Amino acid sequence: MGMGSKSLNEEETPNDVESEDWCFVCHDGGKLRECDFLKCGKAYHYKCVGQKRSFLRSEVEWNCGRHSCYCCCGRSMISCYMCPKAVCDQCIYAAGFARVRQENGFCKDCMEFVLDIEESMEKGMNLKDLSTTEGHLKEYYEIIKKQEGLTLDDLQSAKGRWKILEKRKSSSSLDDVNENKRHKGLQEIKLKTNKTNLREEVVRNIPAISFASLVPQNVRLIYLTKSLVQKLLKQPESFEDKVKGTFVRVGLSSNNMRRRKAHQILQVTGITKISSDGDIMDIMLQASNVPHDISIDMISDSDFSEKECEDLRQQAEVGLLKKPTVEELEQKARILREDVVDD
Secondary structure, three states: OOOOEOOOOOOOOOOOOOOEOOEOOOOOOOOOEEOOOOOOOOEEOOHHHOOOHHHHHOOOOOOOHHHEOOOOOOEOOEEEOOOOOEEOOOOHHHHOOEEOOOOOEEOHHHHHHHHHHHHHHHOOOOOOOOOHHHHHHHHHHHHHHHHOOOOHHHHHHHHHHHHHHHHHHHHHHHHHHHHHHHHHHHHHHHHHOOHHHHHHHHHHOOOOOOEOOOOHHHHHHHEEOHHHHHHHOOOOOOHHHHHOOOEEEEEOOOOOHHHOOOEEEEEEEEEEEEEOOOOOEEEEEEEOOOOOOEEHHHEOOOOOOHHHHHHHHHHHHOOOOOOOEHHHHHHHHHHHHHHHHHO
């Protein structure tokens, strides 16, 4: 595995950063695809991100998992030094992320590995028996530790905060267990008093969540063109509720010349209001898997292709966007039906 740093692009711009020549998932070398997120620099094997070989040559803009929260799919704020996992400020507690120096940090799995390595090194233990994967990870950790200037104090402080999180989570889990036991006991009493309704009660207490298939006919139910978004802007009181969760087609620029004019279907996650001249309020869209807000002028008025829909499905499969449930899709389609028909 090559552990040097070099750029995968022959021509660099001021915004380019040196990209790593090893996969950020398995930390091994080979044929890699670089993340298109500005100043990311991470690269991946197509198999390590659940893609097909054609992913290496795809002209569609692609951002890796570091740029969205792996818990809620919102915008990430803290990334793991060792793997693509990242979280937002709201999910850092639930995810058990260990923040280092109020910057980035380590996810639970990587934190455990780092602590094991540090403890073994402190005790002078032989680390030659590590597996190939563990060896790659240890080698990468040593590079990151040097690059980021991480000290033993930093790691011990992160370890302390991490253990506090784990203790709180354990206490919370214990409360949940006790509550579940109490609930289960009440359910058993209820079922025993009415055995004829046993099947009905069991079915009623099983949560049924069905996710909608991201096929063209479903996506089009909540797909917004630029002209439709502009019409919805005339209804400011309901604009955010209507556009949030929908899909739009956007042309995204890229540092890579081959992908400069690529279009991509994005999921709208919210809006941003920006004050401009006078009392005029400019509206921008927030979208999944994109680091910046989207202006309405960037939205396409054309239909999307099957290939773009396939890329959307792949993003959902690897957790880069929140897959809508059948109920959410139907509800959003009902809300938009009149506007879509008019359009």
